[in-house]
Amino acid sequence: MDPSLxxxxxxxxxxxxxxxxMFLLVGxxxxxxxxxxxxxxxxxxxxxxxxxYLAQSLTNLRRIWFILLTILIVTTILWSIVGSxxxxxxxxxxxxALLYGFSNALRIVITVxxxxxxxxxxxxxxxxxxxxxxxxxxxxxxxxxxxxxxVPTVVATGLTIGQAQRSRGLDLExxxxxxxxxxxxxxxVPVFVTTVRxxxxxxxxxxxxxxxxxxxxxxxxxxAMSGRDxxxxxxxxxxxxxxxxxxxxxxxxxxxxxx
Amino acid sequence: xxEVFAMWRHTQMVVLVALSAAIYAAVxxxxxxxxxxxxxxxxxxxxxxxxxxxxxxxxxxAWGAAIGNLIGDFFGTLSLGSIGGFVGNFFLALLPYKMWxxxxxxxxxxxxxxxxxxxxxxxxxxxxxxSAVCSLIIxxxxxxxxxxxxLLFFALxxxxxxxxxxxxxxxxLLALYPxxxxxxxxxxxxxxxxxxxxxxxxxTGAILVWVGAIGGTIVGLILGFIQRAPGNLGVGLxxxxxxxxxxxxxxxxxxxxxxxxxxxxMAAEGEESRA
Numbered sequence: 035m036d037p038s039l040x041x042x043x044x045x046x047x048x049x050x051x052x053x054x055x056m057f058l059l060v061g062x063x064x065x066x067x068x069x070x071x072x073x074x075x076x077x078x079x080x081x082x083x084x085x086x087y088l089a090q091s092l093t094n095l096r097r098i099w100f101i102l103l104t105i106l107i108v109t110t111i112l113w114s115i116v117g118s119x120x121x122x123x124x125x126x127x128x129x130x131a132l133l134y135g136f137s138n139a140l141r142i143v144i145t146v147x148x149x150x151x152x153x154x155x156x157x158x159x160x161x162x163x164x165x166x167x168x169x170x171x172x173x174x175x176x177x178x179x180x181x182x183x184x185v186p187t188v189v190a191t192g193l194t195i196g197q198a199q200r201s202r203g204l205d206l207e208x209x210x211x212x213x214x215x216x217x218x219x220x221x222x223v224p225v226f227v228t229t230v231r232x233x234x235x236x237x238x239x240x241x242x243x244x245x246x247x248x249x250x251x252x253x254x255x256x257x258a259m260s261g262r263d264x265x266x267x268x269x270x271x272x273x274x275x276x277x278x279x280x281x282x283x284x285x286x287x288x289x290x291x292x293x
Numbered sequence: 294x295x296e297v298f299a300m301w302r303h304t305q306m307v308v309l310v311a312l313s314a315a316i317y318a319a320v321x322x323x324x325x326x327x328x329x330x331x332x333x334x335x336x337x338x339x340x341x342x343x344x345x346x347x348x349x350x351x352x353x354x355a356w357g358a359a360i361g362n363l364i365g366d367f368f369g370t371l372s373l374g375s376i377g378g379f380v381g382n383f384f385l386a387l388l389p390y391k392m393w394x395x396x397x398x399x400x401x402x403x404x405x406x407x408x409x410x411x412x413x414x415x416x417x418x419x420x421x422x423x424s425a426v427c428s429l430i431i432x433x434x435x436x437x438x439x440x441x442x443x444l445l446f447f448a449l450x451x452x453x454x455x456x457x458x459x460x461x462x463x464x465x466l467l468a469l470y471p472x473x474x475x476x477x478x479x480x481x482x483x484x485x486x487x488x489x490x491x492x493x494x495x496x497t498g499a500i501l502v503w504v505g506a507i508g509g510t511i512v513g514l515i516l517g518f519i520q521r522a523p524g525n526l527g528v529g530l531x532x533x534x535x536x537x538x539x540x541x542x543x544x545x546x547x548x549x550x551x552x553x554x555x556x557x558x559m560a561a562e563g564e565e566s567r568a
Contacts, residue, residue: 063373067373067438112441112442116442141439142372142374142440145371145372145373146371149367149372149375150371152371153367171301173307174301174356176311177310177311177314177360178360178364180308180311181311181312181314181315181357181360181361181364182315182364182367184311184312184315184319185315185318185322185364187315188315188316188318188319189319192319192320218323218338219461222320222461222465223465223469225316225319225320226316226465229315229316230312230473230478231476233309233476233478234477236308237304237305237307240307240308241304246302
């Protein structure tokens with residue numbers, strides 16, 4: 035299992051400043067919530083997928099297609115039950131509630147896909163620098179990017195410990211879900227201990243390299259906002275404003291739905 | 294809450310934030326394959342970690358739990374709901390360490406372990422409180438932005454947090470506490486007393502948190518039952534006073550006494566070993 039989602043491609047999306055990508059991510063979280071009508075949500079989904087195509091990151095969707103599909107099904111069913119509308123469809127389900135359920139499922143799917151594309155096009159180091167450039171304190175940004183970088187290491191430690199236990203006869207594969215979870219639990223303590231044991235050495239290594247010695251920092255990885263970034267931000271800002279104006283003008287709603 | 298921000302001055306605490314976040318995320322990710330409601334919530338044995346992180350690493354554990362949950366979301370479920378997850382998990386780790394010393398007198402052994410009946414009882418009580426608060430925050434947010442109905446989400450998150458925290462938490466704490474203490478990584482040993490918030494209003498803070506958690510749970514369940522579908526502000530507005538009580542109460546919960554108590558016991562141990 036590879037926990038890293040970053041795809042090393044040379045596309046204009048990858049070359050955008052991390053702040054621009056964060057702005058796009060927040061915008062893509064907001065955009066689906068402007069509309070209620072599933073047709074409009076489908077248009078937003080098409081836009082996000084087109085963006086993923088430009089970023090050559092659609093391949094990562096294969097990793098989460100099952101989650102996306104289940105979100106679509108579960109959310110649509112759930113809202114069809116708890117919501118209500120005017121037009122009876124079958125049993126106690128009304129047409130508007132079903133449409134709203136589908137629309138809400140699309141909202142969640144869009145935000146999950148947008149998050150996936152962000153991570154597919156942004157390196158951990160860029161996430162850290164982007165946060166700092168946005169005014170987040172360096173130490174916090176450092177903790178976030180270090181944690182992101184350490185996840186594969188901790189997973190690898192867990193796998194190594196699992197293999198060591200298996201070689202001593204621990205059977206992690208057989209049994210039902212509960213039994214399998216129970217068998218994995220004894221691995222938690224060694225994973226924790228192995229990882230946390232390095233804290234003091236890690237801290238000394240950081241301080242010996244001047245961590246926190248000066249308030250102003252310089253970075254090996256240089257990022258800068260370019261004309262392309264400004265164009266993308268303005269373009270997406272205009273799109274978002276246009277969608278809000280469209281909604282205020284009465285388009286993209288869902289008549290007859292009530293919760 | 295002074296120590297929550299002052300801790301960033303200590304390199305060890307920054308490293309502990311990163312390591313706790315990485316451990317939490319690394320244990321969360323494989324269990325995404327064991328869903329309760331597919332796409333929304335899964336069986337999370339890792340939920341025992343924030344409570345243990347909180348007790349061992351204090352504010353570093355709280356930040357670590359919040360960041361770790363966010364990173365876990367990066368692997369398939371990052372959405373607007375992740376904001377609620379960040380804050381909820383922060384409080385899941387924050388409240389156990391903030392509330393711990395409320396149950397002990399200053400001259401009592403306040404070590405955050407479960408090696409006595411009283412400490413085990415306090416631990417279980419804090420697991421229930423922190424689980425309820427974490428669940429209130431996440432379910433309230435999910436309901437407010439129209440992601441998921443409050444009632445079901447609340448019940449599932451409380452179940453996940455309380456069962457995992459209550460069953461696995463004591464085992465983890467018993468196994469880990471002696472090692473963490475030996476390595477000098479307990480938050481009470483790293484944070485200076487002057488970096489910790491004053492304990493003057495601790496009792497009042499604790500009462501506010503309990504009232505907020507219990508009141509929020511009752512009112513949330515009633516409103517959630519009446520409202521059924523999310524996004525129409527019933528739960529969204531109704532729970533705000535209780536969430537504010539929890540927030541204000543958390544600010545009033547001081548931990549300086551706890552840090553000083555550990556310093557005193559360490560000094561006493563030092564004198565004993567010299568003698």
